[in-house]
Amino acid sequence: MFARLSNFETFERIAIKRNVHVSQISQSNPNEDTLGWNCRFKVRGRQRDVEIRLIEFDEPNSMKFHAVNPALHARLEIEVIPLSRVQTRIQVVSVLEPKTLAARLLVQSMKLARSKFNQRFKSRVGKLAEFIAQMPAA
Secondary structure, three states: OHHHHOOHHHHHHHHHHOOOEEEEOOOOOOOOOOEEEEEEEEEOOEEEEEEEEEEEEEOOOEEEEEEEOOOEEEEEEEEEEEOOOOOEEEEEEEEEEEOOHHHHHHHHHHHHOHHHHHHHHHHHHHHHHHHHHHOOOO
């Protein structure tokens, strides 16, 4: 499951199909082994630019990403927990850090409707897990 989850090229292609401009960040420092992407997409009629970096890769247990936008920083932690030979649990934790007043208002409104957003988040992570389970093994 972790090999499928860490197949970044597949997820790049999926993002491109969804009208996201994705470009891999070239490393200026050859000793730096972090992987990253610059993404550009439209949300609610406005162009958004996000830089996503893989900051920790602990195969076969977890991955941590950091996404940076001028208005919002986000950390995403994905942990893969094998339950048996055929069953795996994926735990996803997302932390948002607003950097502007508009982003603070967005995050505050999300906190007020926390149960609704948690339900949506769990649903989307579940759909992603189903999709990953159906992917061919790497």
